[in-house]
Amino acid sequence: MEDKDEELVRLKLAIRSASSPFPVLATTTVFSTYFSSSGATTFPSPPIFHLASTNSSLHPSSRRASTNPPHPSSRRASTNPPHPSSHRTSTSRQNVEGPLRPSQTRKSPMRILRPGKSETIPQPYPWATTRRAKVRSVSDLLSKGILKITGDVQCKRCEKRYQIEYNLQEKFTEVNTFITVNMDNMHDRAPQIWQSPILPNCRFCEQNNCVKPLLGKKRRINWLFLFLGQMLGCCKLAELKYFCKHTKSHRTGAKDRVLYLTYLGLLKQLDS
Known part of the structure; x- marks a missing residue:
């Protein structure tokens, strides 16, 4: 057992x-x-x-990892060539570092006139010049003895036409002071009092705020008279752009901006 x-x-x-x-x-x-x-x-x-x-x-089974050769798939990262997409970054950098296109200069607002048109015109007023949308300075006018500025107006009620006269020294000081005081609050836009100006009263029918300025052709607009009476807002947008075009000012945008630039352009001409 x-x-x-x-x-x-x-x-x-x-x-x-x-x-x-x-x-x-x-x-x-x-x-x-x-x-x-x-x-x-x-x-x-x-x-x-x-x-x-x-x-x-x-x-023997414990030595499989060391005796068997590595699988070919384990060497793909080292044997296979890199994908073409991996060179995009370097290629784009080479393109950037290569020769660049010649820079284009920004075009200035040139005054392009139609055939038959000239930059010089007959002098429309004694306080204007022979160039379009150009007035003489205040100091020049005072030295020439021009103290009064007149303009043609018409009543919207009785339709009477007559002339209004402004004192050059007094009106220029008034408008210049208004711009200096309110410049920071305008934000490159014309204030409401410029967009809807207070018109003079009619001397015939005595109607208030009813006398409008007569403009006529663009080249005959009385810019100094409208500036002193703060009636540039009576002009159409195309007429304001005409002024900015011939004074090399920016003329795109809403009417309040173009009107603001027109006032500043005339102030610069008068104060030169």
């Missing part, structure tokens, strides 16, 4: 050793049965296994 048990234990150990990934190289007492004097059965300590070097004793 004892022989059968010992053979069974040896068989189990042999099977377990064969299925283990770490083969047994040397052991002490395999697993024998000892009997004491009292007849009790005692079991020895488990067998001690001694493993050899890792490179030689490991199961």
Whole structure:
């Protein structure tokens, strides 16, 4: 009976050793049965296994990572050429650093006249010049003895036509002071009093705020008279653009902006 048990234990150990990934190289007492004097059965300590070097004793399956060559797909990043899209940044930088196109100079607001038109015109008024939309300075007018500025007007009610006269020195000081005081609040736009000016009263029918200035052709507009009476707002947008065109001023935008530039342009001419 004892022989059968010992053979069974040896068989189990042999099977377990064969299925283990770490083969047994040397052991002490395999697993024998000892009997004491009292007849009790005692079991020895488990067998001690001694493993050899890792490179030689490991199961062949444990060396797959080191023995098998790397898969070709693992070398794609190094063997495959870079995609053409990766050169876009460098190519664009080369284009930027290359020769640039010649810069185009911004065109100045040149006065383009139609065929048959001239920049010089017959002098329409004593206080005007022979150039379009150009008036003489206040100092020049005073030195010439021109103290009064007149203009043609018409009543919108009785339709009477007559002339209004302004004192050059007084009216210029009034308008100049108004612009100096309110310049910061205008924000490059004509105030409401310029857009809808207060018109003079009619001396015939005595109707209030009903006398409008007579403009006529663009080249014969009495710019100084309209400036002193603060009636430039009676001009149409096309007439204001005509002034800005021939004075090299910016003439695009709403009427309040073009009207503002017209006042400043005339002030510059008179104060020169």
